[in-house]
Amino acid sequence: MARTFRRGGVHPPEEKQRTERKPIETLPLPKRVVIPMAQCLGAPAEPTVKPKDAVKTGQRIGEPKGFVSTPVHASVSGTVKKVDLFPTAVGARSLCVEIESDGKDEWVEGVDLAGSDVDFSQPDAFLPALTEAGLVGMGGAAFPTHVKLKPPKDAQVDTLILNGAECEPYLTADHRLMVEHAAEIATGLQILAAVLKVERTFVGIEDNKPDAVAAMKKALAGVLGVEVVVCRTRYPQGAEKQLIQSITNHEVPPGKLPMHVGCVVQNVGTAFAAFEAVARRKPLVERVLTVSGRAIREPKNLRVRVGTPLGEIVTFCGGTTDDLRKLIFGGPMMGKALRYEDVPVVKSTSGILFFDRQEAAAVQEFPCIRCGRCLEACPQRLVPCDLGDLAEHGLYDRLADAMDCVECDSCQYACPAHRRLVHLLRLGKSEFRRLQKKG
């Protein structure tokens, strides 16, 4: 029987049928890329190139600042045009390096694009390779991978969980990656396990992806200590804390991190990138993402260079319909709605969704009717309706509980009054943090 987390969750329409059987296509090399320096959940990188510099694909163009920061690499070869502020998905004006492609796609020396051998006798070389490749969590949060792989000494990590749940509706990028690149992900998993020195590893996949389960089981057959766990299709199955609960039955205590229950969770996309970083010495300059929604003519799974402007992707996917009403970077539950601007793809962009009028329908909000459905839906055992009330009335100092909210959107999905609970909680969390800083 498929395993699942104990409490809460919702099951929105999956909407994956548009792309789940479409093989990953590679987007033609973009003419220009705009690569943001802020691509991880930490300090932005510092640009190391100036306009008119010639760069090769994979060349480092951003130096990390501090430990919780990752380097940024050029994703095409060509000439640097500008180092300036551009609109991106993270902010209206964020520091980026614009590179005009020369169309040759010349890689830096040392990259072996066909490499597949990993020397497991020297696991100490893995972490520096991953750090150098600029790996971040590819599920969406973009937490620097090397930080996650170096838990503090007091944390006893004994379990690595590979997250292939992909619980967000519409998104199928991880799904296709598992089907098409199971062997590489399997090697990536072993690399990550070797870095963490753990014996026990799991791969969690929702039961709506039987072909991915079969592919991963086949690729991991004969590898000791790995179990492919089939999880129930239930949102937010792929949230770190929920997946840990589903697989290990441990609940991450409020305010604590997965490492406190001995777990590290990594996305399958990250495992694939880890494989490429070690076996091919290839930095993270491209990723697989899903382009979907009713307002895009040809939904696709695409392999895209980091920094590719949105316009090129739209053109490749046949353009948008006239009924485009909403553009989302990420999934429909936790992704970010953007204004239609030519923003670039970043390392953490798992999907780009184009919603039509029906999908983006903004419903009218009504007062809370105290039905308690948000309580049942919350996987974090919170009381979203009350926390939302507190935030709405500016009582931010009482929102300590809200800090445990993962903004998974389940409460808002379940709310029959269509209250904007997640937005309220997000506001409350940010104000609570501000109050705490003030002391």
Added chain:
Amino acid sequence: MLEAVLIPAAVMGGLGGLLAVVLLVAARKFAVYEDPLIAAVEAALPNANCGACGFAGCHDFASKLVATRDEKMFCPPGGKDTAAKVGALLGLQVEGRDPPVAVVLCRGSRGVANYAGEYAGLADCRAATLVDGATKVCPYGCVGLGSCVRACKYDAIEIRDGVAVVLPEKCIGDGACVAACPRGIIRMAPRGVRVYVACVSHDPGAAVRKYCKVGCIGCKRCVKACTFDAMQFDRNLARVDHDKCTACGACVGTCPQKVIEEVGLTGEAHAKAHPPPKEKKPAAEPTAAAAPPAAGA
């Protein structure tokens, strides 16, 4: 029959008297001495408990002032009058200032600023900036969802056509709106006659033109027009130094974007700030041509 009334009355009365004595003794014995000056100073303050001075209310301010006798401490809403009264009580030469007034450094109202998209989130500026900052294209300007309006206890700020406007006669200068604004476009400025640049964008002119018709494009005309060196210029944005500005109005009239705002200019200064319209037409320089003359009116 009478006893039923008298006994309880006597008991209650006696009890009352006894407790009164206890309270009297307690009040004498446990009295905390407080400088009577504090009460006097507090009485001279406006007692709005607004917190603009940085202390937790007027009593706190009064006790700190009496304890430190710091001539620099002052009550912004009270202004010069209060400062004089407090100064007389403490025997200090307290140099008061008139209460400052909040100024919104954005005039990007509907029809002037460019809008894009549709915002369906919470009607709160802070919440909007957490996502994508509502619908104005300009990433610096007034969000227009009224967080400042809700923060002001004195109804001294309101949203007109998507941009916050301060009502100076109601503003007491406590700065509550300044703290509430997530974009940081509300500043405190000296009261009375003054000139200021109503824009905070440091972006280059070409970018600003895409945001709004009344954004500072960094053309430096005001800097050249100013004969008192009061126009500071930093990364494509002009700013008035209120210590040097004489409110002559020269910069106001010269600004092609009409982004320099003036308050209370009279006489010659007013004429300079509002040059007759015929001057505008022959102004065929490229920067002036792009700004529709009717926009700022």
